[in-house]
Amino acid sequence: MSASGLVMNLRAIWARAYVRVVGANRELSWLFFDTFLPLLGTSAYVFIYKAMKAPPEFTGFVILGGAMTAYWLNVLWNMASQFYWEKEQGQLQLFLISPTSPMVILLGMALGGMFMTTIRAGSILILGSLIFRVQFTVQQPLLLALLFFLALAALYGLGMLFASLFMLYGREAWHLSNLLQEPVYLLSGLYFPVRGLGFWVAAAASVIPLTLGLDGIRQLAFGGAGWGFLAPEYELALLAFLSIVFIYFARRALRFMEELAKREGRLTLRWQ
Amino acid sequence: MHPAIEVVKLKRLFRKKQARRSWRTVVALEEIDLEIQEGELFGVLGPNGAGKTTLIKILATLLLPTSGQAFVDGIDVVKDPRAVRRRINMVSGGEHSGYGILTVRETLWMFSQFYGVPGKVARERINELLRVVGLEEEANTRISRLSTGMRQKMNFARGFVSDPKIVFLDEPTLGLDVGAARDARNFIKSWVKDRPGKTVLLTTHYMTEAEELCDRVAIIDRGKILACDTPENLKRRVKKDSIFHLEVAGLDSWEGLHEIAGVKQLVSTPRDGFTELKFILDHEDVLPQLLGKITERGSRVLYMRKTEPTLEDVFIELVGRSLEVDTAER
Numbered sequence: 262m263s264a265s266g267l268v269m270n271l272r273a274i275w276a277r278a279y280v281r282v283v284g285a286n287r288e289l290s291w292l293f294f295d296t297f298l299p300l301l302g303t304s305a306y307v308f309i310y311k312a313m314k315a316p317p318e319f320t321g322f323v324i325l326g327g328a329m330t331a332y333w334l335n336v337l338w339n340m341a342s343q344f345y346w347e348k349e350q351g352q353l354q355l356f357l358i359s360p361t362s363p364m365v366i367l368l369g370m371a372l373g374g375m376f377m378t379t380i381r382a383g384s385i386l387i388l389g390s391l392i393f394r395v396q397f398t399v400q401q402p403l404l405l406a407l408l409f410f411l412a413l414a415a416l417y418g419l420g421m422l423f424a425s426l427f428m429l430y431g432r433e434a435w436h437l438s439n440l441l442q443e444p445v446y447l448l449s450g451l452y453f454p455v456r457g458l459g460f461w462v463a464a465a466a467s468v469i470p471l472t473l474g475l476d477g478i479r480q481l482a483f484g485g486a487g488w489g490f491l492a493p494e495y496e497l498a499l500l501a502f503l504s505i506v507f508i509y510f511a512r513r514a515l516r517f518m519e520e521l522a523k524r525e526g527r528l529t530l531r532w533q
Numbered sequence: 534m535h536p537a538i539e540v541v542k543l544k545r546l547f548r549k550k551q552a553r554r555s556w557r558t559v560v561a562l563e564e565i566d567l568e569i570q571e572g573e574l575f576g577v578l579g580p581n582g583a584g585k586t587t588l589i590k591i592l593a594t595l596l597l598p599t600s601g602q603a604f605v606d607g608i609d610v611v612k613d614p615r616a617v618r619r620r621i622n623m624v625s626g627g628e629h630s631g632y633g634i635l636t637v638r639e640t641l642w643m644f645s646q647f648y649g650v651p652g653k654v655a656r657e658r659i660n661e662l663l664r665v666v667g668l669e670e671e672a673n674t675r676i677s678r679l680s681t682g683m684r685q686k687m688n689f690a691r692g693f694v695s696d697p698k699i700v701f702l703d704e705p706t707l708g709l710d711v712g713a714a715r716d717a718r719n720f721i722k723s724w725v726k727d728r729p730g731k732t733v734l735l736t737t738h739y740m741t742e743a744e745e746l747c748d749r750v751a752i753i754d755r756g757k758i759l760a761c762d763t764p765e766n767l768k769r770r771v772k773k774d775s776i777f778h779l780e781v782a783g784l785d786s787w788e789g790l791h792e793i794a795g796v797k798q799l800v801s802t803p804r805d806g807f808t809e810l811k812f813i814l815d816h817e818d819v820l821p822q823l824l825g826k827i828t829e830r831g832s833r834v835l836y837m838r839k840t841e842p843t844l845e846d847v848f849i850e851l852v853g854r855s856l857e858v859d860t861a862e863r
Contacts, residue, residue, distance in 0.1 A: 273649070277647075280632050284632060284639075350629045355628075359648055523596055526596055
């Protein structure tokens with residue numbers, strides 16, 4: 262890539278991220294919808310664990326799970342199905358006729374989404390931890406930070422892969438997002454240690470980056486005595502692998518889908 | 534030197550689903566040839582479904598042709614779409630660009646960044662475009678709060694924010710009020726005139742727009758280019774004919790009027806309480822016979838005038854129906 266191409270792509274990434282970084286925080290209603298409401302749902306699990314007299318770290322697991330749910334919802338609804346919405350609005354074609362690669366647009370969406378969601382997830386984490394007096398015993402903060410960022414990279418890589426697949430489809434994309442939302446709550450162990458699902462189910466569920474990310478973060482934030490799925494170092498390596506795989510296939514899929522959609526005349530077809 | 538746009542035997546077919554497992558092939562473009570020179574303001578005129586948007590989508594690298602070739606600034610749109618995209622921009626009438634949460638200025642800036650326009654240049658260009666389209670006062674208004682017309686003005690500005698070499702305008706004045714449409718047309722004219730080397734391909738079904746703006750016009754219908762020339766030369770095709778415009782009350786049927794010797798074309802448009810008829814006659818001598826036939830049926834001629842040929846008449850002569858009726862029917 263030439264220097265001017267690189268500069269153009271960086272400008273495009275920032276421009277597309279700007280919508281989420283600045284624009285999405287303009288309406289403060291998000292404080293209620295994206296922080297208070299998810300916290301209510303998370304609280305239900307906290308009370309269940311308290312009623313069951315589960316070890317105190319389980320409260321922390323649930324709060325962490327609640328915070329990470331924000332990322333999953335963002336990936337599902339603001340990454341995966343975003344190109345579908347852009348197409349419905351007639352905006353996708355404006356992205357595609359620009360010299361910027363659609364992958365760059367997706368990257369901008371991902372970075373903007375990560376920033377926006379980190380504010381929401383951070384708010385849930387801070388509020389939840391204060392309300393339920395969660396005690397963190399962070400060991401290896403560097404590893405924890407690395408694991409968190411790789412989990413996000415893999416998760417948004419998956420979102421980019423979905424986005425390229427969804428670009429071609431109409432309502433099916435919407436239904437698929439609906440279909441994926443709840444099962445992932447279960448399979449990724451958002452509200453309980455994933456090891457509880459058994460090794461093979463947990464191994465299969467590890468294709469969802471949330472599973473490994475959350476398991477590793479919990480182990481490093483609360484000490485992983487007996488309930489961690491894999492050692493955090495292994496989870497880190499697997500997440501790095503997943504990030505590369507998802508981003509690579511997202512790029513391939515995007516090219517393939519764009520060509521297919523151009524051939525079939527579905528790139529600009531609305532109201533499918 | 535290569536033409537700004539060149540189209541060689543361009544064909545595009547679409548498969549349309551009719552029933553379960555039943556498909557119909559629709560010809561959107563049928564082996565058309567076209568050459569547009571740098572600096573030209575070229576119009577493609579035709580009814581809805583004629584193939585205008587398909588042509589623009591192929592040239593804008595959004596659609597692949599079934600066969601044939603298309604070149605923009607000498608670059609094959611199929612082989613090197615990225616290089617084509619560096620040179621073009623597009624405005625479609627009635628499009629919805631941008632995000633409601635961003636302001637007009639931010640939206641234009643966002644799109645300028647997709648073309649790598651440096652910040653300072655983008656700011657100056659945006660200010661200029663906002664002034665031209667009359668949106669200076671709304672520059673910091675969120676686009677969710679804009680009226681449809683204002684939004685269309687912003688879309689229009691968006692198409693020029695990258696200062697493209699070639700711009701595709703697909704029904705750009707659709708949805709604009711009379712004043713805004715006039716401003717948009719003036720801007721298009723001056724944009725091409727003041728900047729040597731810029732080319733505009735405009736599709737429209739407004740005759741006056743094509744006539745007022747375009748250096749040359751291609752008349753397209755059902756995927757075929759029926760004629761391509763300057764508006765003056767096109768009108769010359771019907772100059773020797775006599776064109777009459779009639780408003781007739783109580784006309785139930787115009788059967789038989791076609792058969793009168795010397796009537797080349799007849800187009801009728803039902804209006805509220807009367808029928809509007811447009812005749813293209815070989816010569817004026819046919820008129821008394823024609824009026825006789827109309828009054829014989831008990832119809833009353835409310836209004837009649839002889840008109841100068843327009844592109845609409847050229848379209849009627851070529852296609853055998855009015856563009857207005859055709860567009861309304863589809």
